Amino acid sequence: MAITIYHNPACGTSRNTLALIRNAGVEPEVIEYLKTPPSRDTLSKMIEDAGLSVRQAIREKEKLFAELGLADATLTDEQLLDAMLAHPVLINRPFVVTPAGTRLCRPSELLLEILPEAQKGPFSKEDGEIVIDGKGNRVR
Template sequence: MTVTIYHNPACGTSRNTLAMIRNAGIEPTVVEYLKNPPSRAELEAMIAAAGLTVRQAIREKGTPFAELGLGDPSRSDEELLDAMLEHPILINRPFVVAPLGTRLCRPSEVVLDILPDTHKGPFSKEDGEAVLDAGGKRIV
């Protein structure tokens, strides 16, 4: 199974998502999107496949969102995409693309919706929140 995660190693949610993928016995393709952002076509496809609007896929916290005036509702999707490509930190994360679907994995356990049920035992997030029990079954 080919799984790709658009990952920011500085983000706890992204690290937890990556760890859950690996707990399922899958070694994903890891794209550090701040260094290697997706193309416009890839970004548009991920957003559409995840069932999101461009505005739902943009990150506000810790980004130039406000200073660029991206909260203005008159800004078009094209303008938002332009900003996301120019400033990849505006791309919310982590996006995961798998044969079972594409998701913006916030919270991180959303990734479980698109992974096979092959988890190798318990899993807890970095903050200690249990997500999978000893049998690899979802708790949350």
């Protein structure tokens, strides 16, 4: 099964999502998108397949978002994509692509909507929050 995660190892949500994939016994293709950004076509397709607008896929919490004036509602999707491609840190993360769909996994549990494999055991996030209990059930 092919699963790809657009990953930022410095991001806790991205690390939790990667660990949740691996907890299902799957080793995904890990693309560190800050080092290897997606193409415009790939980014556009991921956003569309996830059912998001370009504005929903941009990382508004990033300092650069404000510095570049990206909150301006008159900016087009193309202009926002240009900014995301020029500055990949503006791409919200992590995007995960599986045969069952694409999601921006914020929170990381959104992965479970598109992960075809069952979890192999209990799973807790880095902060200790339990996601999958000892019986394999999703906690929330």
